Amino acid sequence: xxxxxxxxxxxxxxxxxxxxxxxxxxxxxxxxxxxxxxxxxxxxxxxxxxxxxxxxxxxxxxxxxxxxxxxxxxxxxxxxxxxxxxxxxxxxxxxxxxxxxxxxxxxxxxxxxxxxxxxxxxxxxxxxxxxxxxxxxxxxxxxxxxxxxxxxxxxxxxxxxxxxxxxxxxxxxxxxxxxxxxxxxxxxxxx
Amino acid sequence: xxxxxxxxxxxxxxxxxxxxxxxxxxxxxxxxxxxxxxxxxxxxxxxxxxxxxxxxxxxxxxxxxxxxxxxxxxxxxxxxxxxxxxxxxxxxxxxxxxxxxxxxxxxxxxxx
Numbered sequence: 001x002x003x004x005x006x007x008x009x010x011x012x013x014x015x016x017x018x019x020x021x022x023x024x025x026x027x028x029x030x031x032x033x034x035x036x037x038x039x040x041x042x043x044x045x046x047x048x049x050x051x052x053x054x055x056x057x058x059x060x061x062x063x064x065x066x067x068x069x070x071x072x073x074x075x076x077x078x079x080x081x082x083x084x085x086x087x088x089x090x091x092x093x094x095x096x097x098x099x100x101x102x103x104x105x106x107x108x109x110x111x112x113x114x115x116x117x118x119x120x121x122x123x124x125x126x127x128x129x130x131x132x133x134x135x136x137x138x139x140x141x142x143x144x145x146x147x148x149x150x151x152x153x154x155x156x157x158x159x160x161x162x163x164x165x166x167x168x169x170x171x172x173x174x175x176x177x178x179x180x181x182x183x184x185x186x187x188x189x190x191x
Numbered sequence: 192x193x194x195x196x197x198x199x200x201x202x203x204x205x206x207x208x209x210x211x212x213x214x215x216x217x218x219x220x221x222x223x224x225x226x227x228x229x230x231x232x233x234x235x236x237x238x239x240x241x242x243x244x245x246x247x248x249x250x251x252x253x254x255x256x257x258x259x260x261x262x263x264x265x266x267x268x269x270x271x272x273x274x275x276x277x278x279x280x281x282x283x284x285x286x287x288x289x290x291x292x293x294x295x296x297x298x299x300x301x302x303x
Contacts, residue, residue, distance in 0.1 A: 033192055037200050044204055044227060048211035053219060060223055067230050073192075074241050079233075079265055086269050091226070091276050098280050099219060102287050110216040110294040117214045124210025131202045135195075144193045145238045146245035152259045153241075158266070161259045166267075173270045180274035184281040190288075 029147050032073060040066035052106045053099050057092055064088040074145060076153030197238035204231035218283050218293045222276075229272055233265045 043063035050056045064087045071080035112120075151157060162170055204227065211224035240261030247257035283293060290297050 030192065033196070037196075040200070041203055041207070044207040044211075047223060047227065048207060048214065048220070053217060056220055056223060060227065063227065064230065067234055070234055071237055074237050076237050076241070076262055079237060079262055082266065082269060083233075086273055087226070087230070091273060094276060094280055095219060095223065098284060101284070102293065104217070104219070104293065110292070110296070112214060112216050120213030121210050123213055124206045127209055128202060128206035131206070132199060135198055135202070138195070138198070140194050140242070143242075144245070145197060145241040146248070147192055147241075150241060150244050150248065152244050152256055153237075153262055157256055157259055158262060161256060162263055162266070166263055169267060173267065176271065176274050180277050184277045187278065187281040187285055 029073065032069070033147075036066045036069040036073070039063075040070070051109055053104045053109065054096065057095050057099065060095075061088050061092050064092070071153075073147055074153065075148060075150055078153060078155045078158050194238060194242050197235060201231045201235040201238075204228075204234070216294050216296060218286065218295050219280075221295065222279055222283070226272065226276070229268060233268055236261045236265050236268075 040063050043059045043066060046059040047056045047063065050059060064083060068080045068083045068088075071077075071083060208224045208228035208231065211227070212221050215221055215224070240258035242258070243261070244255065244258035247255040286298070287293055
């Protein structure tokens, strides 16, 4: 605890140098940021281009691990662990089970016409272009996200906040889970 | 790390998800692309939460919890996504049982 506070005061004493250093020298945090970003984007591209659905699921798991790495870089440790356990663990296993249950593979994969695929890719690219062009020159108040420091992402703080301010939505989400469970059973039942 | 990098990374992930929804016909892959878009939004929420924390901490308030709202929203998005996936996969399994395919083009029968 004392060590962490000391590190934070260090950041306090030199915020300008910390901010202005930019890309001039690559420290380990920036290298990790770029590595994880490339990993996430590559995994995404492979998800939508893989012919075999099982490969798509595996690439999506890689993407989730890259995003969890981003959370760890941002010191949001609780979300990183939850992301791995819930998304990469539970949800992706569910997807994999369903795909294997239906015995989907490369041969059963429905393919769109080449021009329709092309049009879809162009549409996605146009959205990317518009959003990047709109947000290229934005001035954000904080300018940069704090990496490697700050303890708001730890489970102690999030738990306090969750069980004081957000206790009603938390309880309502349990009702949501109950109704989702009942709904899944009712829909999946053989009539 | 400048917040703009996170914004552009999230936009790129989101647009790849959109392109996946538009180019694929397998219902499960479309569903996975929606998960991917949700994750892009989650990443941006966490980045903004740390940005707000930084602003509050640099103003001198060292024990601030500013920005923890954003991370709790990400938590609730994950909760809702888990519930959504269970119901959505049940619907896809039912569709496969009825028409023996996961091709979304067969779903245009809903129109008639």
